[in-house]
Amino acid sequence: xxxxxxxxxxxxxxxxxxxxxxxxxxxxxxxxxxxxxxxxxxxxxxxxxxxxxxxxxxxxxxxxxxxxxxxxxxxxxxxxxxxxxxxxxxxxxxxxxxxxxxxxxxxxxxxxxxxxxxxxxxxxxxxxxxxxxxxxxxxx
Amino acid sequence: xxxxxxxxxxxxxxxxxxxxxxxxxxxxxxxxxxxxxxxxxxxxxxxxxxxxxxxxxxxxxxxxxxxxxxxxxxxxxxxxxxxxxxxxxxxxxxxxxxxxxxxxxxxxxxxxxxxxxxxxxxxxxxxxxxxxxxxxxxxxxxxxxxxxxxxxxxxxxxxxxxxxxxxxxxxxxxxxxxxxxxxxxxxxxxxxxxxxxxxxxxxxxxxxxxxxxxxxxxxxxxxxxxx
Amino acid sequence: xxxxxxxxxxxxxxxxxxxxxxxxxxxxxxxxxxxxxxxxxxxxxxxxxxxxxxxxxxxxxxxxxxxxxxxxxxxxxxxxxxxxxxxxxxxxxxxxxxxxxxxxxxxxxxxxxxxxxxxxxxxxxxxxxxxxxxxxxxxxxxxxxxxxxxxxxxxxxxxxxxxxxxxxxxxxxxxxxxxxxxxxxxxxxxxxxxxxxxxxxxxxxxxxxxxxxxxxxxxxxxxxxxxxxxxxxx
Numbered sequence: 001x002x003x004x005x006x007x008x009x010x011x012x013x014x015x016x017x018x019x020x021x022x023x024x025x026x027x028x029x030x031x032x033x034x035x036x037x038x039x040x041x042x043x044x045x046x047x048x049x050x051x052x053x054x055x056x057x058x059x060x061x062x063x064x065x066x067x068x069x070x071x072x073x074x075x076x077x078x079x080x081x082x083x084x085x086x087x088x089x090x091x092x093x094x095x096x097x098x099x100x101x102x103x104x105x106x107x108x109x110x111x112x113x114x115x116x117x118x119x120x121x122x123x124x125x126x127x128x129x130x131x132x133x134x135x136x137x138x139x140x
Numbered sequence: 141x142x143x144x145x146x147x148x149x150x151x152x153x154x155x156x157x158x159x160x161x162x163x164x165x166x167x168x169x170x171x172x173x174x175x176x177x178x179x180x181x182x183x184x185x186x187x188x189x190x191x192x193x194x195x196x197x198x199x200x201x202x203x204x205x206x207x208x209x210x211x212x213x214x215x216x217x218x219x220x221x222x223x224x225x226x227x228x229x230x231x232x233x234x235x236x237x238x239x240x241x242x243x244x245x246x247x248x249x250x251x252x253x254x255x256x257x258x259x260x261x262x263x264x265x266x267x268x269x270x271x272x273x274x275x276x277x278x279x280x281x282x283x284x285x286x287x288x289x290x291x292x293x294x295x296x297x298x299x300x301x302x303x304x305x306x307x308x309x310x311x312x313x314x315x316x317x318x319x320x321x322x323x324x325x326x327x328x329x330x331x332x333x334x335x336x337x338x339x340x341x342x343x344x345x346x347x348x349x350x351x352x353x354x355x356x357x358x359x360x361x362x363x364x365x366x367x
Numbered sequence: 368x369x370x371x372x373x374x375x376x377x378x379x380x381x382x383x384x385x386x387x388x389x390x391x392x393x394x395x396x397x398x399x400x401x402x403x404x405x406x407x408x409x410x411x412x413x414x415x416x417x418x419x420x421x422x423x424x425x426x427x428x429x430x431x432x433x434x435x436x437x438x439x440x441x442x443x444x445x446x447x448x449x450x451x452x453x454x455x456x457x458x459x460x461x462x463x464x465x466x467x468x469x470x471x472x473x474x475x476x477x478x479x480x481x482x483x484x485x486x487x488x489x490x491x492x493x494x495x496x497x498x499x500x501x502x503x504x505x506x507x508x509x510x511x512x513x514x515x516x517x518x519x520x521x522x523x524x525x526x527x528x529x530x531x532x533x534x535x536x537x538x539x540x541x542x543x544x545x546x547x548x549x550x551x552x553x554x555x556x557x558x559x560x561x562x563x564x565x566x567x568x569x570x571x572x573x574x575x576x577x578x579x580x581x582x583x584x585x586x587x588x589x590x591x592x593x594x595x596x597x598x599x600x601x
Contacts, residue, residue, distance in 0.1 A: 028375060034382075072159045079155040083148035084375075090152060093159075095389050102393055118389040126382030130374045180529060201522060202529035205550035238526040239550045266432055267551045269449040275514075291524075341524035352519045352558055360514035365503035366432070366451045 030084040034123025035077040038094045041116030042073030045101055065104045072097045073117050080124045091125025186240045193229050193250040193287055196347045205237035207338050209263045214299050214334030217310055221332035224253040226325040228318035247315045250289050254282035270367040280358035282344050291341040299334040416467040417593045418567040419600035425455035428560035431527025432553045433546040435500050450500040452544045454532040458497050459490035464594035475591050482580040491581050494574040496533050504567035512563035519558025527552035
């Protein structure tokens with residue numbers, strides 16, 4: 001490995017720091033983690049959409065259910081990131097999709113997809129302005 | 141915060157609509173049975189009307205035009221099946237198939253109490269596939285008190301023996317000759333050495349009494365496979 | 368919106384409440400299925416599974432050769448297979464085991480779905496409108512019964528689309544096997560089917576309608592050991 005000139009290294013570090021700062025700002029201004037889990041749940045369902053043993057409860061099975069629900073969870077995860085103002089609605093829809101996945105898609109990708117979706121969706125739903133502790137009594 | 145509130149609203153609305161559309165499009169599509177007007181041609185006109193032997197009823201099947209070979213290869217003088225009576229019912233039958241086409245010069249024969257001891261394979265020879273039903277040994281395609289009606293080609297044959305006739309030796313008779321031999325075939329119990337029937341349609345039924353309870357198809361130790 | 372001093376983040380109280388509710392809903396569904404309140408559809412698809420049951424007692428039974436479109440893994444690709452589709456309007460099963468070997472991240476895993484009360488002859492699994500897409504099936508002689516049996520007026524050589532199984536308001540549904548119309552598709556129709564000691568290779572199986580699966584268990588184990596050979600497969 002060659003040693004980089006000090007100035008370039010500093011520039012790299014600065015760029016990295018800037019990226020981290022941008023990422024931190026990105027994270028803090030939207031339901032990042034909830035969206036991430038919800039999206040991973042969707043990706044999980046999509047990945048195992050072709051799983052060969054399926055178990056569907058209630059209404060009929062539809063092979064495209066995995067794509068609709070998995071894709072929907074992924075879409076709402078991105079929506080949560082880019083429309084944080086509506087995070088309550090988006091998160092709640094995500095949880096509903098995750099529950100629907102449990103009923104109709106391989107028990108929610110053998111539970112994992114549904115659990116990711118429920119936790120992620122609920123986190124998106126629960127995301128918002130954190131009230132300072134002293135206002136807690138007032139809010140209640 | 142990314143974008144303004146209006147853009148976010150549009151995004152959320154878009155997502156909801158997309159989900160709604162996707163779920164509407166994809167539900168209910170797969171399991172739609174083919175409710176064609178008439179499962180067998182227009183107004184079900186392509187059904188065959190077939191009389192079962194002995195006034196046991198009329199069937200109106202929609203026929204698949206697939207050959208079913210009932211094969212019991214002969215092996216010396218070994219006995220592989222038993223039939224109480226072999227009857228020819230109609231000498232010149234025309235069957236109509238599901239696509240409206242017809243096939244003439246078929247023979248309608250009946251076996252009474254058909255029991256297979258060994259060596260039978262039932263092969264369905266479809267376009268691009270075969271279905272094989274291969275009992276390891278004994279099988280019943282009819283059985284005691286049951287008639288097996290078969291609509292077969294004339295060159296199908298059975299090879300039978302009888303203690304009192306042909307000195308007990310295996311003798312082959314093609315279905316084309318059945319009408320000439322009917323006096324013989326009707327009158328005796330037969331032990332079979334082999335058969336090769338090209339069957340277009342087969343109905344197994346109990347001529348009298350309740351239609352159920354006898355289990356006319358019994359395939360113990362049998363593999364059915366699609367090849 | 369992101370005014371300085373205001374901190375955004377996950378409000379865990381609300382979050383946990385919703386997670387709890389959702390998990391309760393899932394638990395409720397699981398309990399309902401175990402107590403046979405909700406109907407379940409069991410679906411196996413894409414590649415073959417091994418089916419094992421000690422007995423099937425079905426009424427209004429039919430078999431027909433159908434073209435089955437199956438997915439060929441990722442990418443939404445499909446191909447077409449001829450299978451013998453067995454349809455049962457109503458059926459009871461005496462023990463059920465379905466297993467399939469899957470390669471998950473390069474490791475062979477066996478997915479296995481079992482159900483049943485573990486007692487021979489109780490026919491504890493009940494369902495209606497069952498369809499199995501059979502590649503091969505074998506019924507054998509056992510203490511409980513023998514092989515593949517059909518009762519009533521059995522017809523061989525029907526068009527698969529003319530095979531009848533399920534009824535709506537007392538009238539047979541048209542083409543319940545969803546077979547292609549026209550000639551070339553062989554079918555068998557019978558009033559009743561009793562199948563004993565069944566081992567089969569199937570693509571796709573659906574048990575629709577009300578369906579009870581007592582002691583349903585789904586396991587994923589490393590290796591390739593499927594349903595065992597005992598009279599009540601596990």
